[in-house]
Amino acid sequence: MSVVAVSRSARHTFRKQTAEAIHLLEGLGVDGDAHMGVTVKHRSRVRADPTRPNLRQVHLVHAELHDELRAAGFSVQPGDIGENVTTRGIDLLALSTGTRLHLGESAVVEVTGLRNPCVQLDRFQAGLTAACLDRDEDGELVRKAGVMAIVIAGGEVRPGDPIRVEPPPGPHRPLAPV
Numbered sequence: 521m522s523v524v525a526v527s528r529s530a531r532h533t534f535r536k537q538t539a540e541a542i543h544l545l546e547g548l549g550v551d552g553d554a555h556m557g558v559t560v561k562h563r564s565r566v567r568a569d570p571t572r573p574n575l576r577q578v579h580l581v582h583a584e585l586h587d588e589l590r591a592a593g594f595s596v597q598p599g600d601i602g603e604n605v606t607t608r609g610i611d612l613l614a615l616s617t618g619t620r621l622h623l624g625e626s627a628v629v630e631v632t633g634l635r636n637p638c639v640q641l642d643r644f645q646a647g648l649t650a651a652c653l654d655r656d657e658d659g660e661l662v663r664k665a666g667v668m669a670i671v672i673a674g675g676e677v678r679p680g681d682p683i684r685v686e687p688p689p690g691p692h693r694p695l696a697p698v
Contacts, residue, residue, distance in 0.1 A: 521609040521610045521682065522608055522681060523605060523607060523623060523624070523678065523680065523682075523683060524583045524598060524606040524608045525583075525598030525599065525605075525606040526539055526542040526606075527542070527598060527604055528542050528550050528553040528604060529553060529554055530554055531554055533554075535599055536553075538597075538599045541677065542604060542605075542676070542677050543677075544623075544629070544673075544677060546671050547670070548577065548671060549574070549577030549604075550577070559572060559573060560576070561576075575632040575633065576668040576698060577629075577668075577669065577671055578669045578670070578671060579603045579605070579666055579667075579669075580605045580606075580607055580667050580669060581607070582611070583598070585666070588664075589651055592651055594648060594651060600644070601641065601665065605677060609683075612631075612666060613634070613695065615631050616631075616688055617631060617632065617688070617694070617695055618630060619685060619688055620686040620688070621683055621684070621685060622685075623675070624675060625681075626673060626674070626676075627671070627673060627675035627676065629669035629672060630670050631668070631669050632668050632669055632670055633695050633696050633697055634663045634665075634666075634667055634698065635667065636665070636697040637649050637653055637664070641665070
């Protein structure tokens with residue numbers, strides 16, 4: 521399990537630029553990223569209630585999704601669908617709410633929930649929203665566009681850094697959109 525790429529954008533852009541490293545700030549998010557902050561930063565959420573806590577400080581996407589999307593004919597690279605951290609070898613969607621991911625030497629994020637695929641994906645490439653959704657064997661909707669997290673401990677994160685998974689105590693709590 522490792523970090524494949526890291527990305528950030530100082531402006532509210534859909535795509536984020538890959539970087540050699542990002543610095544996570546405890547309780548805030550990615551230093552220099554438009555979504556950094558204690559309270560919500562996503563524009564639609566700010567309009568609804570700007571005082572709500574920011575449970576979407578860091579967006580993580582599994583590189584396996586990029587592989588799947590490319591196999592389906594999409595052109596997708598790290599950072600293209602707005603993620604800050606692209607991972608490989610970890611089933612992000614199967615994690616429990618509250619799982620902590622240790623990234624590199626010192627950074628720790630806590631998974632808060634799923635990213636809900638939205639119309640911005642289709643603005644980037646037609647049909648991408650539908651490609652980031654699926655149904656399980658029970659017919660339940662599966663959101664595949666990654667997970668959101670908050671920063672528990674700051675630190676630098678670079679491509680190639682290892683990821684260690686720390687499950688939360690207690691029973692598994694399935695992820696829900698945040």
